[in-house]
Amino acid sequence: MNWYVVYTKPKWEKKVAERLNEIGVVCYCPLITKTSQWSDRKKVVHVPLFNSYIFVQVEEKDRNKVFEVTGAVRYLFWLGKPAIVKNSEIETIQNWLSAPADYEVSLEKWKKGDKIVLESGPFISQSAVIQEVKQNYYTLILESLGCILIVDKKKG
Numbered sequence: 001m002n003w004y005v006v007y008t009k010p011k012w013e014k015k016v017a018e019r020l021n022e023i024g025v026v027c028y029c030p031l032i033t034k035t036s037q038w039s040d041r042k043k044v045v046h047v048p049l050f051n052s053y054i055f056v057q058v059e060e061k062d063r064n065k066v067f068e069v070t071g072a073v074r075y076l077f078w079l080g081k082p083a084i085v086k087n088s089e090i091e092t093i094q095n096w097l098s099a100p101a102d103y104e105v106s107l108e109k110w111k112k113g114d115k116i117v118l119e120s121g122p123f124i125s126q127s128a129v130i131q132e133v134k135q136n137y138y139t140l141i142l143e144s145l146g147c148i149l150i151v152d153k154k155k156g
Contacts, residue, residue, distance in 0.1 A: 004082050007053060017029035026058070030055075049093070116129075123142060
């Protein structure tokens, strides 16, 4: 089964995911822990990693079942077709979110344009291209995930 991206009403990600699970649709709403500061207190809250997006795993024929839940707006499309997310990409997000805050990173003398494979951390086994080499950090492009990673040289 394919993973699809569903656009939700703003701030409805967790509610939509919960209701989809209740009707038997496999879904994933990646959450991060954040400390929010108010004038009188601090509170630790779990907020979605992607605002207004959740991932659902359904058969092509059952895609409209998602809209039985209030808050699900539409599917995300890419080149005129519903965007499909690979299992490996979902697993990478899950691994990244479950990784410890600190992990070992060993760095070698890299230069701009080098192609590497990450050997540790939440993006282990991902290919990357060195975009920038600065005194205190490297900027890497993870093309398969469509994101940029900044690696602090001091932690290596």
